[in-house]
Amino acid sequence: MDTDLVLTETREGYRVVTLNRPDRLNSFNARQHEALMTALVAAEADISCRALILTGAGRGFCAGQDLSDGVYTPGETPDLSVTIQRYYNPLVRKLRDLPMPVICAVNGTAAGAGANIAFACDLVLAAKSAKFIQSFAKIGLVPDSGGTWLLPRLAGRARARGLALLAEPISAEQAEAWGLIWKTVDDAGLMTEAHRLAAHLATQPTSGLALIKQALDAAETNDLDQQLDLERDLQGQAGRTPDYMEGVTAFFEKRAAVFKGRV
Numbered sequence: 001m002d003t004d005l006v007l008t009e010t011r012e013g014y015r016v017v018t019l020n021r022p023d024r025l026n027s028f029n030a031r032q033h034e035a036l037m038t039a040l041v042a043a044e045a046d047i048s049c050r051a052l053i054l055t056g057a058g059r060g061f062c063a064g065q066d067l068s069d070g071v072y073t074p075g076e077t078p079d080l081s082v083t084i085q086r087y088y089n090p091l092v093r094k095l096r097d098l099p100m101p102v103i104c105a106v107n108g109t110a111a112g113a114g115a116n117i118a119f120a121c122d123l124v125l126a127a128k129s130a131k132f133i134q135s136f137a138k139i140g141l142v143p144d145s146g147g148t149w150l151l152p153r154l155a156g157r158a159r160a161r162g163l164a165l166l167a168e169p170i171s172a173e174q175a176e177a178w179g180l181i182w183k184t185v186d187d188a189g190l191m192t193e194a195h196r197l198a199a200h201l202a203t204q205p206t207s208g209l210a211l212i213k214q215a216l217d218a219a220e221t222n223d224l225d226q227q228l229d230l231e232r233d234l235q236g237q238a239g240r241t242p243d244y245m246e247g248v249t250a251f252f253e254k255r256a257a258v259f260k261g262r263v
């Protein structure tokens with residue numbers, strides 16, 4: 001396993017996972033996919049990890065798929081669904097299902113699958129110099145890594161179609177204005193803000209935050225009756241956590257709550 005292709009730094013209460021192929025704008029090959037999944041599984045297994053930052057080394061976040069990694073051979077017709085099924089779909093599912101908030105710090109270009117992997121995270125920060133591009137149409141492909149599901153829900157149908165069909169880059173500030181990301185940050189302050197958010201989230205009721213993620217994802221496809229039933233069930237779970245009792249006790253005692261996090 002090429003663990004140097006993905007770097008993991010452990011901080012108090014959270015981890016920083018960095019894509020580390022800067023010479024290729026952190027574009028994915030099979031080995032980087034495997035290293036990233038290993039890092040995410042390890043973070044999930046670490047009960048002390050209550051938030052996660054995903055970012056990229058060098059001047060870009062992620063340029064999507066590395067086309068030199070066996071997905072294109074002159075004269076041959078590839079089956080790209082194999083790569084999607086083996087690597088990209090499990091990655092997006094893992095990011096959405098992690099029982100903690102995932103912050104994506106986009107430090108430069110996020111293209112193709114790289115953009116959609118960022119959009120799959122819970123809170124997306126982007127440096128002002130960053131750009132997002134749905135580059136698939138330029139080579140005759142369909143947005144993957146959840147792009148066709150995420151784009152209309154984040155930006156609306158009209159903008160989703162424009163982004164996907166025209167494959168034109170948009171700035172970080174435009175992405176924020178369209179609701180694609182949480183916040184744009186000065187380049188020099190990107191990681192400072194990412195660490196600030198992660199350190200804050202690492203002190204919060206992590207199990208409750210995981211239930212919030214679950215509820216918001218389900219709301220995309222549930223009708224109102226289904227969502228009301230789900231809220232009832234998840235609230236029942238939340239109310240049985242030690243963090244709920246701590247939060248209520250701290251409220252009545254007029255002090256800051258000390259949450260235990262994942263249980």
